Structure formats: C-alpha cells, structure tokens
Amino acid sequence: MTSPLQQKIKIAGPSVVTANRTHDGVVIWRTASGWSTALADAAVVRIADEARALLGAALADDIGAVGPYIAPVEIAADGTISPGNLRERIRVGGVTITLPAMA
Amino acid sequence: MYAHDELDRVLVNERVTEFRDQVRRRLSGELTEDEFKSLRLMNGIYLQLHAYMLRIAIPYGTLSSAQMRKLAYVARRFDRGYGHFTTRQNIQFHWHKLADLPDSLAALAEVGLHGIQTSGNCVRNITTDQLAGVAPDEIEDPRIWAELFRQYTTLHPEFSFLPRKFKIAVIATPQDRAAIKIHDIGVALHRNAAGETGFEVMVGGGLGRSPFIAKVINPFVPRRDILSYIEAVLRVYNQYGRRDNLFKARIKILVHELGVAKFTEEVEAEFRQIRGGALALDDEVVADIAARFSYPAYEKLADAPPELARAANDERFSAWRRNSVARHKVPGYAVVTLSLKPTGGTPGDATAAQMETIAGLADRYSFGEIRVAHEQNLVLPHVAQRDLPVLWRALDAAGLATPNVGLISDIISCPGLDYCSLSNARSIPIAQELTRRFADPQLATLIGRLHINISGCINACGHHHIGHIGILGVDKNGEEFYQITLGGRADEGAVLGHLLGPAVPFDQVADVIEDIVETYLDLRQAPDELFVQTVERLGVTPFKERVYATR
Ligand code: SF4
Numbered sequence: 001m002t003s004p005l006q007q008k009i010k011i012a013g014p015s016v017v018t019a020n021r022t023h024d025g026v027v028i029w030r031t032a033s034g035w036s037t038a039l040a041d042a043a044v045v046r047i048a049d050e051a052r053a054l055l056g057a058a059l060a061d062d063i064g065a066v067g068p069y070i071a072p073v074e075i076a077a078d079g080t081i082s083p084g085n086l087r088e089r090i091r092v093g094g095v096t097i098t099l100p101a102m103a
Numbered sequence: 104m105y106a107h108d109e110l111d112r113v114l115v116n117e118r119v120t121e122f123r124d125q126v127r128r129r130l131s132g133e134l135t136e137d138e139f140k141s142l143r144l145m146n147g148i149y150l151q152l153h154a155y156m157l158r159i160a161i162p163y164g165t166l167s168s169a170q171m172r173k174l175a176y177v178a179r180r181f182d183r184g185y186g187h188f189t190t191r192q193n194i195q196f197h198w199h200k201l202a203d204l205p206d207s208l209a210a211l212a213e214v215g216l217h218g219i220q221t222s223g224n225c226v227r228n229i230t231t232d233q234l235a236g237v238a239p240d241e242i243e244d245p246r247i248w249a250e251l252f253r254q255y256t257t258l259h260p261e262f263s264f265l266p267r268k269f270k271i272a273v274i275a276t277p278q279d280r281a282a283i284k285i286h287d288i289g290v291a292l293h294r295n296a297a298g299e300t301g302f303e304v305m306v307g308g309g310l311g312r313s314p315f316i317a318k319v320i321n322p323f324v325p326r327r328d329i330l331s332y333i334e335a336v337l338r339v340y341n342q343y344g345r346r347d348n349l350f351k352a353r354i355k356i357l358v359h360e361l362g363v364a365k366f367t368e369e370v371e372a373e374f375r376q377i378r379g380g381a382l383a384l385d386d387e388v389v390a391d392i393a394a395r396f397s398y399p400a401y402e403k404l405a406d407a408p409p410e411l412a413r414a415a416n417d418e419r420f421s422a423w424r425r426n427s428v429a430r431h432k433v434p435g436y437a438v439v440t441l442s443l444k445p446t447g448g449t450p451g452d453a454t455a456a457q458m459e460t461i462a463g464l465a466d467r468y469s470f471g472e473i474r475v476a477h478e479q480n481l482v483l484p485h486v487a488q489r490d491l492p493v494l495w496r497a498l499d500a501a502g503l504a505t506p507n508v509g510l511i512s513d514i515i516s517c518p519g520l521d522y523c524s525l526s527n528a529r530s531i532p533i534a535q536e537l538t539r540r541f542a543d544p545q546l547a548t549l550i551g552r553l554h555i556n557i558s559g560c561i562n563a564c565g566h567h568h569i570g571h572i573g574i575l576g577v578d579k580n581g582e583e584f585y586q587i588t589l590g591g592r593a594d595e596g597a598v599l600g601h602l603l604g605p606a607v608p609f610d611q612v613a614d615v616i617e618d619i620v621e622t623y624l625d626l627r628q629a630p631d632e633l634f635v636q637t638v639e640r641l642g643v644t645p646f647k648e649r650v651y652a653t654r
Contacts (some may be wrong), residue, residue, distance in 0.1 A: 023130055024200035025154035063132040066150055086521065091152050092232050095521040097531050100185045100454045 003058055009048045013084070015044060016042040017051070017058045017092070019065035027091045032098065035065060039081050039092055044073060063096045070076050104167055104472055105217045105250060106395050114258070115212045118219060122146050123205035127522040130202065130495045147218020148204060151522050152265075155199040157182075158221040159211060160228040163235060163249040164192035164475040168462040170214045171473055175458035183209040186458070187444060188451040190515060190566055191270070192230045192475045193221055197522050209538050219257070224265045226256035226337075228331050230272045232280045233476035235485045236398065239432040242292050242300060245275035248329070251384070254392075262337050266344030267352035269337070270309075273302075277595065282477055284308045284317045284597035285569060288336055289356045293323060301325045306336055306366070307358030310563035315355040316597050320367040326389070328374075330382040335373035339366065399470035404435020406488065414492035420546050421496055423506040437488050439469075441481040441498060442505040442513065446542040449531050450516040451479030460501040479515055479553075480508060510547040511555060511620070512538040515566060518610050519559030520583070521574060526559035528576025528583035528609070533557055536613045541620075545562055550620055553634045554593070569593040571635040573600045574615060589646055590620070590638035601643045615650050622649045 016039070017030035028035040028041035031069045036042065045051045052071050058068035072084030090096060110221075120144070129139040143149075147158040149216055164173045166174075174194060178186050181203045181516055182196040189195055199207060211217060220227055229249040236244040252271055256262060262269070272283040275292040283289030289305040301323040308317030324332045336354075343361070345351040358366045429438040429485075441461065444450050453461070461481060465473045468490045469483035481503075486494060498504035507513045514537060517523070519530030541547050556570025560577075567573035572590035584606035591600030607615050620634075626645060627637045638646070 020150055020154075022136070023202050025150055027153060045312070062135050063130075066136050084581065087526075092518060094153065095531075096529060097449060097521055097535065099183060100452065 001069070003059070005052065005059060006015055009052050009055070009070065011048055011051050012072065014044050014046055014073050015051055015070050015084075016044055016073050017054045017068050018088070019058060019068035022066050025066075030054055030068065035061070039073070039083065042073070042081060044075065044081060046054075052088070059099045077081060104397050105162075105165065105246070106397065108395075111215060115217045115219070118146065118217065119205060119208045119212050122208060123277075125204050125266055126201060141223070143204075144222040145219065146204075146208065147221035148199070149222065151197060151524050152520075153522070154197060155201055155204065155206065156522070157196045157199045157218055158189075159194050159196075159216050159218050160221045161192050161194060161216075162253050162370065163229060163231040163246040164233050164477075165235075165246060166473040166475065167214070168471040168473065170216055170466040170630050171227070171458050171462040173211060173214045173216065173453040173463065175462070177207050178455040178458065180210070184285065185452050186452045187449070188453065188475055188479050188481070190479060190517075190564060190592050191228055192477060193228055195518075197518070199468065203613070204654070207314050222268075223263075224267050224269075225263050226252075226259070226265075226269045226271060230252045230270070230281055230286075230477060231255070232274050232276060233474040233482045234280060234429065234438055234484070235275070235474075236396070237431050237432050237433075237436075240273045240276050240278075242294050244393070244396060245273045245292060246396060247389065248273050248275075248290070248302075250392050250395075251330065251389070252333065255382075256335075261341065265337070265341055266346045267349070267354075269340075271333070279593075279595040279597070280476070281413055282566065282569065282593040282597065284494050284595075285310055285314075285566065285593070286317065286605070289317050290329065290333075292326075295323060299325065302329050302332075304332060304336070306370075307355040309353050309355040309364075310365070310566060310568045311353070311402060312350055312561050313356060313359075314563070314568045314599050315359060316599065318358060318363045318372060320363065325633065327384050330384055331377050331380065332370070332374055333378060334382055335370045339369045339579055343369070348384055362454055399472075401433045401436060401485070402487065404487055404489070406434050408435065408489040410489040410492055411446050414495075417492075419499075420492060420495050422548070423499075423504050424491065425456050425548075426506060426508045427504070428491060428512060431485070433485075435488055437486050437491060439475065439483045439486045439491070440508045441483065441503045442508050443480050443503070444507055444513050444538060445502050445505045446512065447535050448537045450514050450534050453481070457501055457503060460497070461503070464494060478513065479511070491652065506544050507555075509552040511541045511550050512547055514538065514557060514648050515556045515570065516557040517559050517564035519557070522581055523559060525562060526576065527578040528559050528585065530557040530559040530565060530574075530576060533574060533576075533585070533609070533612050537616060540613050540617060549630075550624070551630070551633055553620075555616070556591070566593065567591075568599045569597060570600065571633075571638070572619060574612065574616075577606055579606065585609070585612050587612075587615060587619075589643050590635060592635055606654070611654070615654075618650050622646050
C-alpha cells in the first residue's frame with residue numbers, strides 16, 4: 001500500500017489531520033503534540049508542507065490512531081474551527097438522526 | 104432450528120481466542136494497523152466514521168430466541184443498545200470499542216454466532232428465503248442446502264482469497280424472496296418431470312457500480328452434483344477473475360467480459376473434471392444435514408379459528424394482519440413479519456429491549472424461532488393463527504406492529520453517511536422523512552405494494568437498483584444529491600430500474616417521491632395495477648415529465 005505521505009498532498013484551504021482512536025474508534029484530531037477528541041484543539045495547517053509534516057507525525061503514532069488523513073476546516077473570524085464538509089460535520093457532531101435511548 | 108456440531112463450536116471458540124491475542128498485540132503496538140486490519144476484517148470488524156462496526160452473520164437468516172437474547176446483551180453491554188439488521192441477513196453493531204470486541208465475540212460464540220466471513224474476499228453469509236421450511240409451495244427446506252454450502256465454504260482454503268467478495272443465495276419456491284438474481288451465484292431448487300430435484304444455477308448477478316442481473320448457466324444441476332458445480336464456478340472465477348482492478352473484480356464482470364456462453368463452457372469443462380468426486384453428495388450426507396434441522400411439534404389445528412373472526416372487528420388488527428401475516432404450510436399456523444420500519448425510525452434497527460421482547464414472543468408463540476428477512480424485517484415463522492390477536496397486541500406495544508410490510512414505508516436502507524466511511528450521502532434521514540410522508544395506513548394501502556430502496560453510495564448495500572423506486576446518494580460538489588430510478592424488481596422477475604433524470608438535492612427527495620406516487624395513482628389502469636407494473640407499461644417518461652416540470 002502506498003503510504004499517504006508518498007501521495008501528492010494538495011490542500012485548498014485551512015486543514016487539520018484527523019483519525020480514529022485505536023482502542024475505541026473515537027474521532028480524534030492531531031494537535032501540535034498529540035491527539036485530542038476536540039476539533040478546537042486541532043493544529044491547523046495552511047500549506048502542503050505543513051500538512052505533510054502534521055500527517056507524518058500522525059502516521060508515526062500507529063498505536064494511537066488509525067487511518068489519519070487531511071480534512072478541510074473553516075476558520076471563523078474569532079478563530080473557531082469548524083468542519084469543512086458534511087462528512088466531517090457528521091464526524092464532529094455525530095449521527096444526524098436520533099439514536100434509540102438506552103433501555 | 105439447526106444444531107451446530109462440535110466442529111463449529113471449536114472453530115468459533117478458537118477464533119475468539121486467536122482474535123483476543125491479536126487485539127492485545129494491536130493495542131500494545133506489536134501489530135501495526137496494516138498488519139491488523141485484515142485480521143479484524145476476517146472477523147467482521149470494520150472501522151466506520153465514529154467507531155468500530157461488528158457484523159455478525161445469521162446463516163440463512165435463522166435465529167433462536169437464545170441467540171436473539173445474546174444479541175440484545177451485546178447491544179446493551181458493548182454497544183449503544185441497538186443493532187441494525189442488514190439486507191444480507193446479518194446484524195451490525197455500530198458502536199463497538201476495539202478493546203471490548205474479544206469479549207463481545209466470546210459472548211456471541213456462546214450461542215454459535217460470529218463474524219467470520221462477513222468481510223473480505225471470501226464466500227459470505229449464505230442467504231435464503233425467510234419463509235424457508237414453512238412456505239406452502241416449497242419443494243424442500245432450502246436451508247438444508249444453505250447449510251451444506253456454508254459448511255463447504257467455511258474457511259475453504261482455495262476460496263479464502265478470491266478476487267473479490269462472493270455472495271450465494273438459495274431458494275426452493277417459485278417466488279423469489281431472497282433476491283437470488285443479484286447474487287454472485289443464485290440457485291433455485293426445482294423438481295423435474297421425473298420427480299427428481301436439482302438446481303437452476305444463475306451466476307454473475309450483483310449491484311454496485313456495474314449492476315447486473317444473474318444469468319442462468321445451467322437450468323438443472325442434479326442435487327448430487329451441486330457442490331461440484333459451485334466449486335467449478337468458483338474455480339473459474341478464481342482463475343480468471345480480475346485481481347488487477349478492484350472495480351472489475353466481481354464475477355459479474357468476468358461473466359460479462361467473457362460472455363455467458365464462454366463462461367458456461369469453462370464451468371462445464373471444470374465440472375466434467377470434478378463431477379462425481381469428493382464433492383458428490385450422497386443422499387445420506389444430505390439426510391444427515393437435514394436431520395440436524397429440527398421442526399416444531401405443531402399442534403393439529405384448523406385454519407381460521409374463532410379467535411381470528413372475533414378480532415376481525417378491530418380495524419387496526421385487520422390492517423396489520425393483511426400485510427404482516429402470510430400462509431404457513433401447516434394448517435392453523437401463520438408466518439408473521441415484524442416490521443422494523445416504524446414511522447420516523449431507522450430501517451432495520453431493533454433496540455435491545457425489542458430484541459428481548461421478540462425473543463420472549465418467539466418462545467411463547469413461535470417455538471423459539473425467529474427469521475431475518477433481507478428486507479430488514481424479522482419474522483416469527485410458526486405462529487398458531489389463534490394466537491395472532493394476542494401476539495399483535497404485544498408487538499404493537501413494543502413498536503413492532505407498524506402495518507406497513509410490503510408497502511411504501513417498508514423501506515430498505517443502508518446506514519449511509521451517518522455511519523459509513525464509504526458513503527457520499529445520508530440514507531436514513533431520507534427514509535425517515537418518507538415514512539412520515541406515507542405514515543397514513545390508508546394512503547399506504549391505497550398505493551399498494553411499492554418497495555423503496557436507498558443506498559448512500561454506489562456500493563448499493565440498500566439495493567437501490569432493484570427497488571421499485573431506487574434512491575442513490577451522490578456527492579455533487581460537496582452537496583448531497585440523489586439519483587432516482589424507477590421500475591426495478593428484486594423478485595423472480597428481477598430487473599434493474601431506469602434512471603428518472605438529473606439527481607435532486609436532499610431536501611427535495613421526499614417531494615419528488617410524492618410526485619412520482621401521485622403520478623402513479625393518476626395513471627394506473629386499475630387499483631390492483633402495482634406501481635412497478637405501471638412503470639413497466641408506460642416507462643419513466645410520464646414520471647419524468649411530472650417531476651421535472653416544476654424543477
Ligand atoms: S451503500 Fe455505500 S453508504 Fe451505504 S452502507 Fe454500503 S458502502 Fe456504505
């Protein structure tokens with residue numbers, strides 16, 4: 001399998017690196033030094049070289065995270081980070097349907 | 104029910120032990136994800152958008168009440184209190200933690216359930232008619248054959264690394280309730296003029312990016328030879344199937360590219376080599392498998408008992424009975440379908456509490472047996488007709504008696520973008536909105552039999568191509584759009600639907616479906632002309648004109 005790092009990295013705007021946590025599958029984002037379950041903590045990159053470096057750091061942690069990839073985000077004027085597409089919105093906010101109550 | 108033997112138990116338990124060690128090594132970093140991924144997939148474990156998903160096979164759709172209770176336990180203990188029944192007679196749990204998976208699988212193994220061969224390029228769960236063993240017009244219980252195929256294909260070394268996944272379905276009635284024509288191999292049991300039984304073999308069906316209806320390659324393979332014949336098909340596929348291109352790897356592409364005649368020739372040549380060998384099925388072998396299926400000790404009852412006549416005054420009961428209750432081969436009994444399609448609900452989902460209720464009702468009214476239908480509903484296969492009113496009340500109280508089986512709100516839907524990492528668009532919210540629009544039972548009855556199928560991407564897990572109305576989610580510049588097809592069929596007359604026109608955005612889908620249904624109601628020749636018959640008679644043009652006139 002080609003490593004994601006060997007693929008051409010192109011980003012169209014502010015981006016983050018996201019993955020699923022190995023032991024429970026929970027969505028996580030790469031921070032400057034590790035992982036967080038909050039998108040607000042994510043390290044935001046704006047150029048391909050930064051993205052490559054952030055993805056490289058994420059890939060180096062194979063124990064902690066599964067399938068890291070670069071995902072688009074939007075940055076509001078006040079710096080709030082929000083997901084850049086529907087798939088990522090669902091990963092952040094969870095399913096868009098009501099789940100049955102635990103009974 | 105089928106009684107598994109010691110071999111099955113040992114195999115499943117050994118696999119759990121092995122997997123427990125693999126998970127331990129993955130969590131400690133001894134195994135990389137690359138190394139681990141194929142191991143987890145071999146046990147039916149996928150990673151989806153929010154968590155790990157565990158897919159459990161329910162061979163030929165037959166579940167005992169004890170197995171159902173265990174599914175409820177797993178749902179509650181290791182997941183979020185519900186499970187999702189799929190179009191392949193599997194159940195999926197969408198919220199598992201990797202660290203819990205060995206315990207979850209160990210619990211399931213206690214009742215003989217597992218995720219082996221629910222993923223990967225191997226022969227997947229063998230599916231069949233949910234009415235197997237109880238359909239009045241059945242030649243023989245098709246599960247005997249499904250079980251034979253299951254045993255033969257389980258961990259078969261030659262067929263564990265096929266070019267791509269491989270699905271087999273079997274039926275034994277003229278009516279096809281198992282959608283066999285969209286399987287890699289579909290087999291239909293027939294009896295010839297001499298009274299012998301044998302199989303019509305169809306190959307190369309499948310949906311996805313390149314949909315095909317299976318082609319008949321042999322109209323009658325004697326029962327003794329059916330395993331040899333299937334082996335011949337698998338061998339030809341294993342040898343010539345495309346391994347260089349994921350999108351061309353399924354057997355349907357091979358059949359299409361070689362042509363049916365050439366493909367059949369190859370299979371027949373292989374079959375001649377192996378016929379009568381180790382795979383020849385002596386009557387004793389078949390009888391031995393058949394003997395492991397136990398059938399209830401039915402009472403001697405008459406049809407149409409007084410309890411039914413008394414309950415007939417209740418319009419809600421009668422409405423439910425009309426579409427949820429089917430004939431049973433034994434007088435005085437009936438087959439009951441439990442709708443997992445409540446208004447506003449997620450098609451195919453059942454909560455742990457519902458699973459426990461169903462297990463209890465199965466014990467009480469269906470000899471402890473439950474079936475899973477590919478339409479994502481459940482079935483109680485052996486209900487005494489006199490018990491129907493009391494069963495109905497219990498189902499109604501548990502939200503399992505929506506009177507919509509076979510009607511427009513009995514929607515088949517894949518999980519879509521709410522869960523699935525391959526998805527383009529959401530399926531479930533579309534299904535939910537449609538069930539609200541068509542919630543009125545009188546309206547649904549007026550419309551009559553109409554199947555809507557929804558998939559969140561071209562992989563077609565929701566079988567959209569063969570829905571009377573098919574809805575396919577596509578991504579258009581980051582927005583969810585939906586292509587609509589009309590006129591597909593999943594039954595013995597299976598055909599692919601025809602595209603209506605340009606895809607429509609998420610918030611217009613339900614309106615468009617309403618327009619289509621109104622057009623049908625205007626155009627049908629008689630109230631008993633089904634939607635799909637009107638489409639067959641008139642084509643998609645009148646529907647297209649109506650839908651796009653104002654859009
Ligand atoms: S059809 Fe696509 S979106 Fe739906 S479950 Fe299958 S892969 Fe996922």
